[in-house]
Amino acid sequence: MAEEATPTAATPAYRPGLEGVPATQSAVCDIDGQQGLLTYRGYRVDQLAQQSTFLETAYLLIWGELPDAEQLAAFEQEVQMHRRVSFRIRDMMKCFPASGHPMDALQSSAASLGLFYSRRALDNPEYIYSAVVRLIAKIPTMVAAFQLIRKGQDPIQPRDDLPYAANFLYMLTEREPDPLAARIFDACLILHAEHSLNASTFSARVTASTLTDPYAVVASAVGTLAGPLHGGANEDVLAMLETIGSADQVRPWLDQAIAEKRKIMGFGHREYKVKDPRAVILQKLAEELFDQFGHDPLYDLARELEAAAAERLGPKGIYPNVDFYSGLVYRKLGIPQDLFTPIFAIARTAGWLAHWKEQLGANRIYRPTQIYTGSSGRDWQSIEGR
Numbered sequence: 001m002a003e004e005a006t007p008t009a010a011t012p013a014y015r016p017g018l019e020g021v022p023a024t025q026s027a028v029c030d031i032d033g034q035q036g037l038l039t040y041r042g043y044r045v046d047q048l049a050q051q052s053t054f055l056e057t058a059y060l061l062i063w064g065e066l067p068d069a070e071q072l073a074a075f076e077q078e079v080q081m082h083r084r085v086s087f088r089i090r091d092m093m094k095c096f097p098a099s100g101h102p103m104d105a106l107q108s109s110a111a112s113l114g115l116f117y118s119r120r121a122l123d124n125p126e127y128i129y130s131a132v133v134r135l136i137a138k139i140p141t142m143v144a145a146f147q148l149i150r151k152g153q154d155p156i157q158p159r160d161d162l163p164y165a166a167n168f169l170y171m172l173t174e175r176e177p178d179p180l181a182a183r184i185f186d187a188c189l190i191l192h193a194e195h196s197l198n199a200s201t202f203s204a205r206v207t208a209s210t211l212t213d214p215y216a217v218v219a220s221a222v223g224t225l226a227g228p229l230h231g232g233a234n235e236d237v238l239a240m241l242e243t244i245g246s247a248d249q250v251r252p253w254l255d256q257a258i259a260e261k262r263k264i265m266g267f268g269h270r271e272y273k274v275k276d277p278r279a280v281i282l283q284k285l286a287e288e289l290f291d292q293f294g295h296d297p298l299y300d301l302a303r304e305l306e307a308a309a310a311e312r313l314g315p316k317g318i319y320p321n322v323d324f325y326s327g328l329v330y331r332k333l334g335i336p337q338d339l340f341t342p343i344f345a346i347a348r349t350a351g352w353l354a355h356w357k358e359q360l361g362a363n364r365i366y367r368p369t370q371i372y373t374g375s376s377g378r379d380w381q382s383i384e385g386r
Contacts, residue, residue, distance in 0.1 A: 014371050018368075019270070023197060023202065023205075023366075024197060024205060024359075025362075026196070026197065026355065026358060027041065027064070027358070028040070028041065028061060028194060028196075028351070028354045028355060028358060029041075029061075029194045029195060029196045029351070030042075030196070031195070031196050031271045031272075033269070033271040033272045033273050033274075034273055034274070035274070036272060036274040036275060036276070036277045036280075037277060038195070038277050038278065040057065040060060040061055040193070040194055041060050041061065041064055041065070043060065043066075045190070045191060045277060045278065045281075046277060046280075046281055048060075048190050049187045049190045049191055049281050050187075052190060053163070053164070053186055053190075054164055054165060054186050054189040054190050054193065054347070054350075055072070055075060055076055055079060055136075055164050056072055057190045057193055057350065058136055058193065058350035058353075059071070059072065059075050061193060061194055061350050061351060061353075061354040062132055062350065062353050062354045062357055075133075076163075076164075078133045078137075079133055079136055079137040079164065080137070080158075080160055081137075082133050082134050082137035082138065083137045083138065083140075083141050083158035083167065084138075084141065084157065084158060085109075085138050085141050085142060085145065086116060089109060089112055089113075089116075089142070090145060090149075090155055092108075092109070092112060093105060093109060093142070093145060093146055093149050094149055096108070096146065096149070096150075098149075098150040098151075098152075099150075100150075101226070101338060102143065102146055102147065102150075102338055102339055102341075102342045103222065103225070103226035103231070103341050103342055103345070104226070105142075105146040106139070106142060106143055106146070106222055106342050106345060107219050107222040107223045107226065108219075109142040109146070110135070110139065110142070110215060110218050110219040110222055111215060111216060111219035112215075113134065113135070113138065113215040114213050114215035114216055114219075117130070117131065117134055117215065118213035118215055118216075119213075120211070120212070120213050122211060122360055128214075128357060128360075131213075131214040131215070131353075132214075132353050132357075135214065135215070135218055135349055135353060136349055136350065136353070139218075139345065139346050139349050140164075140167075140168040140171070140346050141155075141158060141171065143168075143172075143339065143342045143343070143345075143346060144156075144168060144171035144172045145171070147172055147336070147339060148174075155171070156170075156171055156174060158170075158171060159171075159176075162176070163182070163186070164186065164189075165182050165183075165185045165186035165189060166179075166182035166185075166186075168185070168346070169181065169182060169185060169333070172335070172339075173334060177333075178292070178293075180288065180289075180292050181289070181293075181333055184285045184288060184289060184329065184333075185333060187281070187285060188282070188285065188326065188329060188330075188343075188347070189343075189346065189347040190347070191278045191281060191282065191322065191326075191347075192278075192322070192326075192343075192344050192347035192348055193347045193348060193350045193351050194348070194350065194351030194354065195348075195351065196271070197355075198230070199224050199225075199227070199229075199230045200221040200222075200224040200225040200230060200231075200348065200352070201221065201348075201351060201352060201355050202224075203220050203221050203223070203224035204217050204218070204220060204221040204352040204355055204356055205355050205356070205359050205366070206220075206366045207220040207221075208355070208356045208359040208360065208363075209359055209363055209364065209365045209366045210365060211360075211363065214353065214356055217352065217356050218349060218352055218353070221345075221348070221352045222345050225341060225344060225345055225348065226341065231341035231344050231345070232340065232341045233265055233266060233321075233323035234266070234323040234324075234326045234327035234330070234340050235327060235337045235338065235340050235341070236265040236266075236323075237265045237266040237302075237323055237324055237327050237328075238298065238327045238328070238331060238337060239265075240264075240265045240266070241298045241301045241302060241305070242298070244301055244305070245301075246301070247300060247301060247304050250301060250304045250305050250308055251308050254305065254308050254309060254312060255312075258312060258313075264309060264313070264318075265323070266320055266321060266323045266324030266325075267309055267313060267318050267319065267320055267321065267324065268313075268318040268319075268321065269319075269321040272317075272319065272321065273317035273319075274317070274319055275319040275320055276319065276320060276321040276322050276324075278321075278322040278326075279319075279320040279321055279322055279324050279325055282322065282324075282325035282326050282329055283325045285325075285329055286299060286325050286328050286329050286332070287299075289329060289332045289333070290332065293332060296328060296331065296332055298328060298331075299328055302324065302325065302328060306320055306324070326340070327340060330343065
């Protein structure tokens with residue numbers, strides 16, 4: 001492995017992963033990791049999860065202010081009108097292998113929207129509004145469509161009489177959801193809608209800075225979110241809890257994991273030194289679901305693990321993050337585990353578009369530098385002399 005370069009006046013300091021390096025100025029989202037506060041455009045996320053809806057929150061993120069009644073009604077109607085996807089996209093999805101991961105299907109499908117709607121009229125407010133509407137409206141439809149297609153079924157059409165979250169659950173499960181389930185799922189979307197300059201949002205802003213179309217921006221962000229170091233940790237949390245198996249095994253398992261320096265899934269966050277505020281809300285939502293639809297024994301293991309980890313890892317500032325309880329919520333809603341990350345993408349599309357729009361407002365293409373660590377002064381040799 002090459003030695004890390006020592007910074008000089010001519011050589012800037014190298015920080016792997018750009019950790020802690022400001023890469024943009026943004027008014028979209030703020031995180032106070034010491035206090036455990038997350039705000040969207042200045043509004044606390046716990047207030048939004050309790051009082052708002054996902055579409056209202058998406059409007060806030062993208063346009064900077066909460067909509068009035070007329071603006072919200074118009075936005076909701078536009079999204080409702082654009083939920084359906086072209087039969088050509090559905091036919092394309094039917095050619096995807098049933099064994100393929102839904103995130104790969106979503107990335108391909110999101111990119112394909114550019115073939116139908118891309119004009120790159122990025123100085124046209126009407127085009128920007130239409131692109132926002134189409135992406136927020138169609139991403140859930142494509143996730144639900146692939147789920148049915150890979151089961152050998154035809155996708156079902158959206159229901160115009162159902163709100164955003166309820167309609168997605170209907171398209172996914174083929175039955176109208178319980179109102180409580182729909183409300184809790186809507187709150188989950190709010191909690192996942194935005195989280196500052198994470199990997200997928202940075203990917204979105206880098207792609208946006210080239211002035212390509214917003215469909216490519218979202219597709220690039222979906223591809224970044226698909227990586228196991230970013231999205232998908234809530235799937236791993238469930239697998240971890242199932243591996244632990246019983247409450248009496250929690251502490252022995254945790255002790256062994258710490259001794260072996262294994263990552264404890266659902267714990268720790270670069271930003272938070274206390275319990276993730278989204279995890280606090282998701283835990284309450286999980287309890288609401290269990291009260292209504294029956295208990296999940298994995299929840300008992302999760303609580304026991306959180307208590308044990310607080311003793312061992314809390315002094316290091318390692319606490320549950322958003323992924324620790326979200327998988328339990330989705331599991332109780334009957335959502336397949338490999339759809340957890342695509343649902344993350346449904347929600348985060350709002351945040352990606354907010355950053356896309358902000359990037360356009362003061363754009364400069366991203367072009368970071370590098371520190372070269374390779375060889376120098378080498379002469380080419382013929383193949384006989386190598």
